[in-house]
Amino acid sequence: MTRRTALAAGLALLLLLATGCANEKPVPTRSPLPYPSIPQVTATAAPTPTPPAATPATPTRKPAARGTVGPLNTQRLTGTRAVALTFDDGPHPEWTPGVLDQLRKAGVQATFCVVGVKVRKYPSLVRRIAREGHTLCNHSWQHDLKLGKRKAAQIRDDLERTNREIQRAVPGAKVPYYRQPGGKWTSSVVAVSKSLGMKPLHWDVDPADWDDTSSAEISRRIAKQARPGSIVLLHDGGGDRSRTLGACPQVISSLKRKYGLTRLR
Numbered sequence: 001m002t003r004r005t006a007l008a009a010g011l012a013l014l015l016l017l018a019t020g021c022a023n024e025k026p027v028p029t030r031s032p033l034p035y036p037s038i039p040q041v042t043a044t045a046a047p048t049p050t051p052p053a054a055t056p057a058t059p060t061r062k063p064a065a066r067g068t069v070g071p072l073n074t075q076r077l078t079g080t081r082a083v084a085l086t087f088d089d090g091p092h093p094e095w096t097p098g099v100l101d102q103l104r105k106a107g108v109q110a111t112f113c114v115v116g117v118k119v120r121k122y123p124s125l126v127r128r129i130a131r132e133g134h135t136l137c138n139h140s141w142q143h144d145l146k147l148g149k150r151k152a153a154q155i156r157d158d159l160e161r162t163n164r165e166i167q168r169a170v171p172g173a174k175v176p177y178y179r180q181p182g183g184k185w186t187s188s189v190v191a192v193s194k195s196l197g198m199k200p201l202h203w204d205v206d207p208a209d210w211d212d213t214s215s216a217e218i219s220r221r222i223a224k225q226a227r228p229g230s231i232v233l234l235h236d237g238g239g240d241r242s243r244t245l246g247a248c249p250q251v252i253s254s255l256k257r258k259y260g261l262t263r264l265r
């Protein structure tokens with residue numbers, strides 16, 4: 001009897017343990033269920049948000065990003081219907097005279113964002129830019145892409161040194177604009193340029209003429225991106241600018257006809 005009771009008790013215990021395990025088992029068997037079902041949910045949910053992010057958001061974001069002002073409230077548009085051409089990284093003895101010839105031929109003026117060391121090297125080109133009524137813009141002493149991240153005092157020294165060099169070439173020259181190399185604006189460089197009486201000048205249209213782009217492609221990109229008041233970024237220095245020069249006749253005539261061309265004041 002005692003053996004039987006012991007056996008019965010043992011069996012009962014085993015049963016309890018077994019049912020206990022059986023009761024626990026559904027938990028682990030239930031828990032793997034949500035896991036496969038979660039990836040299924042995300043798998044079905046993921047493709048839904050991906051297409052709107054990839055396809056329709058791109059064309060709607062582009063015009064939104066092209067507002068009326070540049071980064072950190074820099075100037076992006078002329079403020080009138082007329083479009084402005086800006087030429088950066090010069091002056092250069094090979095390309096700048098060619099650009100100036102074409103502007104003169106078309107009877108239009110532009111803005112030249114000059115680099116201090118090149119002003120020092122080719123002061124007569126800066127004199128010609130000023131003499132022909134174009135606007136001068138400070139483009140830093142030696143095209144320092146990281147200038148905006150330096151100390152305010154260093155930024156100030158750099159911009160003042162560049163302005164002094166411009167004014168040494170052209171006594172009394174006005175330099176109403178500053179353009180940060182690479183468009184790498186920081187609030188510090190914006191503040192310093194303003195404190196020196198220069199408006200921070202960004203751009204609205206960038207045909208990437210510095211890239212290995214044909215003249216026809218430069219012209220096509222500008223025609224496609226331009227809108228009333230656009231400021232167009234071009235280069236008359238910093239490398240082989242023959243393609244920019246080649247694009248100039250078409251760019252100048254079509255923009256002049258469509259919007260009018262203005263220098264920045």
Ligand SMILES: [Zn+2]
Nearest residue numbers: 088089181182
């Ligand atoms: Zn530049």
